[in-house]
Amino acid sequence: MAGIDLAARFLAGLPPDLPSSLGLAVSGGSDSMAMLYLAQQLKIPLRVITVDHGLRAEAAQEAAFVAQVCAQMGVPHDILKWQGWDGQGNLQAAAREARYGLIATWAQAHGIAAVALGHTMDDQAETFLMRLARGSGVDGLSAMRADFSASGQRWLRPMLALRRSELRDHLSGQNIDWIEDPSNDDTRFDRVRMRQALQVLGDLGIDAATFADTSQRLRMARTALQGAAIDLALRSCTECAGSVSVDLEKLQSAAPETQLRLTAAALAYVSGAAYRPRFEALRATLKDVVAGETRSLCGCLLMLRKGQMVILREFNAVRETRCPVGQLWDGRWQLAGPDAPDAYIAALGELGLQACPDWRDTGLHRTVLLATPAVWQDARLIAAPLAGLPNGWQAKLTKERSSLIQYLESH
Structure with a gap:
């Protein structure tokens, strides 16, 4: 009975305009393996992708494990290898960005309109805590999107209402194996520490469901704020060759939050970046530009020209x-x-x-x-x-x- 309920909730997490075929990003962990088996009920062609980051000796074996499972299921499977990390910066962030880019290129090459990811309610809670620790505002603390576009590709998260524990119970009940990634216990990583913090908070009645509810409310607030930014953009912005000009007088007549939100969106739009700039850097840059100074942020140049704040791609970037x-x-x-x-x-x-x-x-x-x-x-x-x-x-x-x-x- 629990399995039937889980399957129904998985289906409820998918959009009504589900494409005629679907890509699945499967690492071999419990979450993505559960998604693979639950997706079989969709009765549409599936194609699975596994990214071998090459960061651990076991990575190739884990990709081969997923390939074997898919072969037994009769589901096409591909392995992509990433060798792009130079040892600098945040390893998990670099791996995540590389994974999205590689999968998007793969999906487009195979004509796959949407790719499903195995993020759960637990992932959402961990992300909330990580962003809270970094001082994120409404956008950063809003719920993960179940349906979004990035890198020219549509992405779906059908399991945001499901807990990792119930997915594992489901797999165990069906005698289905999965891979335990040892990095999930490595406290050098922020996400692992947040996962451990959630266990402590759970004893206080603050669990993943609590964070999920709060994130959903913040997403409602974000939608309202985004609407104000869209209205301002319609009244004040013009675009040409990928650059943006904003009428300075109309920009300054808006609420400070709306000014910053529109400027951040314009920077991300012009730069092609996946993420918007940090709040403090954004606020300081906008203040300088309004005062008549030319500034660089996110690989863009911001300057005043004939009553317009112009945001254009910086050649050096x-x-x-x-x-x-x-x-x-x-x-x-x-x-x-x-x-x-x-x-x-x-x-x-x-x-x-x-x-x-x-x-x-x-x-x-x-x-x-x-x-x-x-x-x-x-x-x-x-x-x-x-x-x-x-x-x-x-x-x-x-x-x-x-x-x-x-x-x-x-x-």
Whole structure:
């Protein structure tokens, strides 16, 4: 009976417009393995992806375990390997970002419209505590989204109303194995310490369900605040070639929270970043720019020009950014055009701008154009669609960043 209830709650966590096929991100842990078995009831084609981070000797064996299970179930399975960590910064954050990027590229290559993730109510509570410790506001403490877009891909979290313990009970009852990741007990990681803190708080009646309820209420507040930012954007913002101009007078007439929210969203929209800037850095930057100073934040330049606060991509932030033709550049640009063997996409830069005789006819400031995407072959410019040298090529922003309003509505 419990298994039937769990299955029904899993289905309730999925959107009504479920696509005709679904990708599943499965690591081999209890949460994602439960998702794999529960998803079988959907009666739609499934395809599973496992990311081998290569950070532990057992990682390859764990990926092979998932592959074996999927083979027995008759579900297609792929393994992606990540070797991108340079030993700097937050390991788990770097691995998470890499995982999203790799999975998004995989899903798009296989025509998978949505990928399901195995996050549970416990993950939501742990994230709440981690962000609370960092001083996050309404956005950071809001509930995880069950349906969202990132890296040009749709993501689903169908198990946010389910507890990890009941998923494990379900697997045990079905004699289904899973993998225990030893890093889950490594107190060097913030999430592990928060998991342990939750056990202590539970004795005080503050459990994962409490945090989930609070997060949902904060998400309601966030939605209202986001609505105010969207209204301000509609009245005050114009966009061109991926940059944003905000009418300074209208910006300053809004509540301080709305000013900061809109500026943060514009920075994330222009930079292609997955996360918005830290609050203190954002507040200090906005204050300086309003006072007439030019500032850099999140790989963007902010400046005043003719009564407008202009936010544009900083060339130095994308100077070394390149990718093969057909892939997403700088987290937001897609270029398409004629066949060009060995061509790649990189920023236009000074050298490229010099090869665009008609760039002034575009009406775009040269500072904007320097950081726009261009098609290169070796060191030779093939095309610069935004700088008046299309040569059969087109540049467009991803759907989720097709406009600042679209970005605000989807984030």
